[in-house]
Amino acid sequence: MxxxxxxxxxxxxxxxxxxxxxxxxxxxxxxxxxxxxxxxxxxxxxxxxxxxxxxxxxxxxxxxxxxxxxxxxxxxxxxxxxxxxxxxxxxxxxxxxxxxxxxxxxxxxxxxxxxxxxxxxxxxxxxxxxxHLLHPPGTVMTAAGRMPRTFSAFHRAALKQPVAAPLPTPARLTGFAGTLSGETLESWGLEPRRPDWAGGLREAWTPSEAAARERLAAFIEDGLPGYAVGRDRPDLLHVSRLSPHLRFGEISPRQVRAAVRHAAAGGAAPQRDADKFEAELYWREFSYHLLAEDGDIARRNIQEAFDQFPWREAPGELKAWQRGRTGYPLVDAGLRQLWQTGWMHNRVRMVVASFLAKHLLMDWRLGEAWFWDTLVDADPANNPASWQWVAGSGLDAAPYFRIFNPVMQGEKFDPDGAYVRRYVPELAKLPNAVIHKPWTADAGTLAAAGVRLGITYPKPIIDHAAARERALRALKSTKK
Ligand SMILES: Cc1cc2nc3c(=O)[nH]c(=O)nc-3n(C[C@H](O)[C@H](O)[C@H](O)COP(=O)(O)OP(=O)(O)OC[C@H]3O[C@@H](n4cnc5c(N)ncnc54)[C@H](O)[C@@H]3O)c2cc1C
The missing domain is CATH 3.40.50.620 (HUPs)
Structure with a gap:
């Protein structure tokens, strides 16, 4: 033509x-x-x-x-x-x-x-x-013609490949003059009506290309300096929160990478922070290249040994986890942040995912499905790849025996309990010393904070040490 x-x-x-x-x-x-x-x-x-x-x-x-x-x-x-x-x-x-x-x-x-x-x-x-990616799938390969099996090998190989510069908005766009019938967005019913549960999402987010650019600019100013250390702290906002914008392609990874590199080159952020941030973009690449190679990572264990894993079925415990009522404040804060805002901080995603797969011994696919439904950034590559990474069944995954202690994670990454106080307000008046383990507080401290365990806030759904032992036994059984 x-x-x-x-x-x-x-x-x-x-x-x-x-x-x-x-x-x-x-x-x-x-x-x-x-x-x-x-x-x-x-x-x-x-x-x-x-x-x-x-x-x-x-x-x-x-x-x-x-x-x-x-x-x-x-x-x-x-x-x-x-x-x-x-x-x-x-x-x-x-x-x-x-x-x-x-x-x-x-x-x-x-x-x-x-x-x-x-x-x-x-x-x-x-x-x-x-x-959608810095490198087209199939271009970051080992000599044997396969995607590298560890993140660090993938990252090293990818860094040797060129990345094209981002394109500007086309200078001249001419619209097609004819009239075309289409459907209306309203007729698709994408937004909840009865009930309208999206109030917290509207408060937290603005979906659009312009908002994505503003978010990037704000992050470069406020979050990027100090990102390498601050990114692990859910109580501080040192992360970009660009994930839903990247998921829907309102901004491209090339644009984000170029802006962050530019900031570091101009002295607006330390190189170390820019490198760490770029490495996170490469975790996204790693997930996507895996998805392109494997195709079915939301359903299939990447490590087949996990096909024999004795997952438990416990619908009541799953519900408690989904609703943020496990009795572990950091876990509950994360799941409530997800429910209210459609997003959760990465450190807390790792803790809540580990809690489901290891403490409660529930199939990672149940958690992945919950995240798929509730995350604004629910992503076909990052979500299943990260769940499998935490559960131990993924590529270059966290070993199954590394079981996050939700109390220690809270004390380390939310030291003043500010994150927990925000999302679990019924614990807000507890002192720092017990905010991540309210069951250890004495009766007077609980009463002064207005906390009645088992009534205003749940007792722990499971004991950490017992859960750890059970998870390790379950892992051994798959190795027989
Ligand atoms: C169980 C679990 C489920 C997850 N599900 C998703 C998901 O559905 N969608 C999603 O985009 N991310 C997912 N992640 C990865 C990560 O938690 C989010 O990308 C990150 O929290 C988004 O926040 P941010 O944009 O502020 O990240 P920043 O720290 O600002 O990072 C910038 C970008 O890098 C990418 N990135 C950062 N960390 C990771 C990571 N660990 N793995 C892959 N890419 C990363 C994201 O695109 C992110 O937007 C999941 C992680 C876990 C542990």
């Missing part, structure tokens, strides 16, 4: 205008551009987003509609299997080019291949790029 034919850009986990190679390709040569988002919950194997992520998606699409319309570009919304929706819209506008950025999941990659084949069979040009 001639180059003046319209271009369709199919947006997915890249809800932004800047550093969006698919959008840049579509805009090249001055073609009229139409943008499409497909809510595909029907193609085989596609995992529908959870509740908190649906809320984010609605906000992000709403903002993107406004941003694109400023450039005269319509964002068409369609629901259903992607192959059908993309094919239909491409035909309706007479697209000569369809551009999209690749996704790593096995089911998504299959859909993308099918869509590309269909479009090519109709003699439409298809342009595919990598926009």
């Amino acid at each position: 001639p180059s003046h034919t319209p271009a369709l850009v199919w947006l997915r986990d890249d809800l932004r205008l800047a550093d969006n190679p698919a959008l840049t390709r579509a805009a090249e040569d001055g073609r009229p551009v139409c943008a499409l988002y497909v809510l595909d919950e029907d193609s085989p194997g596609i995992r529908p987003p959870g509740g908190a992520a649906r809320w984010w998606l609605a906000g992000s699409l709403r903002a993107l509609q406004v941003d694109l319309s400023r450039h005269g570009v319509q964002l068409v919304l369609r629901r259903g299997p992607a192959a059908r929706a993309v094919g239909e819209v491409a035909a309706q506008i007479g697209a000569g080019l369809v551009a999209f950025n690749d996704r790593a999941g096995a089911a998504e990659a299959k859909v993308d291949r099918k869509v590309a084949e269909l479009l090519r069979s109709e003699e439409r040009e298809v342009a595919r790029d990598c926009a």
Whole structure:
């Protein structure tokens, strides 16, 4: 088809205008551009987003509609299997080019291949790029042609690869002039209505490309200096909280990396902090490369020895964990932060995940599913890879015998109990010495703080030492 034919850009986990190679390709040569988002919950194997992520998606699409319309570009919304929706819209506008950025999941990659084949069979040009990662999957390999099996080997190998500079927002975008029918965001019902449980999310977050950039700028000023040490403290805000923006592609890892490098080069932050932060971006890469290689990490143990693991079924204990009523203040604070705000600090994610898989001996998939439903940053790579890492079944995972002590973690990383006091207000008046272990407080201290154990706040659901012994016995049984 001639180059003046319209271009369709199919947006997915890249809800932004800047550093969006698919959008840049579509805009090249001055073609009229139409943008499409497909809510595909029907193609085989596609995992529908959870509740908190649906809320984010609605906000992000709403903002993107406004941003694109400023450039005269319509964002068409369609629901259903992607192959059908993309094919239909491409035909309706007479697209000569369809551009999209690749996704790593096995089911998504299959859909993308099918869509590309269909479009090519109709003699439409298809342009595919990598926009969600610093390095396209398959480019960080050992000599044997496999992804490195440890994070440090992966990181070392990745650092030898070039990273492309981020692209600007296309300077010239011409919208497709015809009118296209689409669906409305409201008709998708992504946001909760009855009951509207999203008040805490609205208070904590603004989904949009502009908000992502503001968050990055604020982090570089306030969080990056001191990040290497401060990142472990849930009571301090030394982390970027960019994860949901990265998840939905409102900002790209290349943009984030470039801004942080620029800050360090200009003396706005110590190099050590910038390096540590960049290493965290590489943990994200590690998870995504694993997802692209393995495809099924949310369901399958990466280490098959864990297929024999004697997980317990205890629905009452699972509920107590989900609701933040385990009797361990740091664990409960984390799960309540998640419930209220759709996000949890990384250190606390590790502690609560370890508590479920090791103290309560429950299958990591139950925790992964809960996070999938409640996190605004619920991510198809980071979530299962991190759960498997904590449970011990993952790639280069924490060894199963390393069992976090929730009291010691609290005392070390929330030393004044400020985080616990914020999310577990019924303990707020306890002194620092017992805030992470209220069951050790004497009757007078508890009474003075208005705490009645077992009534206003639960007694520990399980004794730490006993839980540790049980977990180690369970691990041994898989090794017989
Ligand atoms: C059990 C468990 C589940 C998790 N589930 C998710 C998830 O669904 N989505 C998600 O994005 N992250 C997940 N993480 C990783 C990590 O907790 C979050 O990325 C981080 O807390 C997000 O906060 P931030 O943006 O302030 O991080 P920062 O410290 O500011 O880091 C910047 C970015 O680097 C990446 N990153 C940081 N730490 C990690 C890590 N340990 N692994 C992979 N990438 C990392 C994230 O993209 C993050 O936004 C999980 C971790 C655990 C232990």
